[in-house]
Amino acid sequence: MMNQETPPQNVIDCLQIILDATVSNDYDLFTTVGNSSYKAGITKQMFEGVSEQIAPRMLEGYTTAYLGHLKQLHYQIYLWKLSFEDDGDEFVIRMTMDRDKVAGILIA
Template sequence: MGLAFRALASIKHRGFAMALCFALIAPVAFAQAPQQLETTMKNMLAAVQANSLANFTAAGDAAFQQGMNQAMLDGVNAQLAPRLNQGYTSTFLGSLNQLGYTVYLWKLVFKDG
């Protein structure tokens, strides 16, 4: 009887652990960005490729537009444009609140490996 009880308890613990893992992973697996956010992200990546400061900052507020400069974009362009030009896929991971701002998280997978 004791052995059967331990086996049943072990199965219940495993089932609970699997349900908990699924509950934690499912929101990430099923996260979808609102269309406007995805469009903004893609426009900003296109601006990085084109090295266009005006297009990169277009969706930002005044503080973002003033805080970003061409030298900063040049650095991002030098690192990312060659890889972006070869293609990529983007996946929305979710959002979080950081210092009073909503931050949207994306994963980029570059086709160049």
């Protein structure tokens, strides 16, 4: 049984790469953690739109808090809260894993 307190290290690593890529607006880095459907489903234009929206706030400082995971179909879905130093609106990060690759990411 998996511990709800922390996700597996590879999941944490994938999230950190996604967040680092978002801050630096680096689409190539962003795609390194994903499977083919992730790469096909998130275009460079979509990625840049999200990056432009939240990277300035992330550069001021941010934290993530793990909320838990759930299973849907054959995927594991991990949830985090994304908070910013500016004390403004927070987001939920929903990351879908297909074995050791990211199948989808939503920051909303």
